[in-house]
Amino acid sequence: MKNHNFIDLFAGASGMSEGFIKAGFNPVAHIEMNEEACFTIKTRSAYHYLKSENKLDVYYSYLKKEINREEFYKNIPDEILNSVINVEIDDNSIKDIFKKLVKEKGNIDLIIGGPPCQAYSLLGRHHDNIENDPRNKLYIQYGRFLKEFSPKAFVFENVPGILSANKGQHFKNLKTYFRKLGYEVYHDTLDASDYGVVQARKRIIIIGWKKESDFGFPDFEKSEKKYTVNEAFQDLPKLKPGEGYQYINYKEQKNKYLEKFNLRNGIDFVTQHISRPHNKRDLAIYKTAIRKWNHEQIRMKYPDLPEELKTHKNESSFIDRFKVVNGTGVSHTVVAHIAKDGHYYIHPDEEQCRSISVREAARLQSFPDDFYFEGSRSAAFKQIGNAVPPLMAYAIAKKMKDLL
Structure with missing residues (x-):
């Protein structure tokens, strides 16, 4: 079975990516604006590389502080470290990002990720000018990646507040935009505790399929019991x-x-x-x-x-x-x-x-x-705190891989 290639947008610490890698997907790029989170992704990418090379003893040496980060990264090919792109996705940066990923055009099966959700969260709505918060429009940047790389499908994660923000208009605009890009769009609310996570964490998962391969909203396999x-x-x-x-x-x-x-x-x-x-x-x-x-x-x-x-x-x-x-x-x-x-x-x-x-x-x-x-x-x-739980991501990824 081929490894399906994916790009992780607004990747955070790569919790979502972790679930997809575990299911057999291959990350070709992670894009994240926070520098410390980018180092976390690089270190995790290094782990996956060393595991594939049967050299995890190098990783364990780093965890035990027997070598520093600079020495640790010397063991990792540049192409893996450079696949983590530390930049804010906006109108000014997006063309440069596309240039860095030009080799991946036609080679991407899936795009995953969830734009920062503070603007949609109930806590975030206490800001005076929330309707003009640029984070409300980050789904447009997400859509530009769909247009550029034309993946077979996408998985978009966010807080439940995205459904009701601006009396539901933001979500309506988002769906209309993604449909104009050629995707059938479905959504549902998932609770992480249904997938082995010991946390009540509800998230909106939006699935998009190219119209010629429309599977609707998948039925993700739940854990048989909840743990404590x-x-x-x-x-x-x-x-x-x-x-x-x-x-x-x-x-x-x-x-x-x-x-x-x-x-x-x-x-x-x-x-x-x-x-x-x-x-x-x-x-x-x-x-x-x-x-x-x-x-x-x-x-x-x-x-x-x-x-x-x-x-x-x-x-x-x-x-x-x-x-x-x-x-x-x-x-x-x-x-x-x-x-x-x-x-x-x-x-x-x-x-x-x-x-x-x-x-x-x-x-x-x-x-x-x-x-x-x-x-x-x-x-x-x-x-x-900002991450997608890897076990929930894994449940999504397993089903998406079967359907792809």
């Missing part, structure tokens, strides 16, 4: 607030969840298990929130706090700013705000009493443990 956050975290060493390890051995054998979805991925140590520090007041709040959730299944609201733990008088907005991750079920949605503070992602274990680590956030998003996020701790959290 505690199962996803079970083998990770316990951490105190502010404690962390670039790499550390697992504390126990993998369980059925980790085995089934291959999150440990053959590696015998875990990377980036790093937690952020917290002050005494926050820790006291966390402990209150954890106890209330674990013992009473009640979400603590800000007005419920003892007076000595309150820091402001606003008790009517954002009253659920402290939230414990549900250990016995799936997590609430992981978003990029996790880079700012950990209040909304408190670890369910009272003994640890902290916000979740970088690796725990990655596990909630279903990234395998040998997936390395470049940049600072905050940069890693942001990349994880």
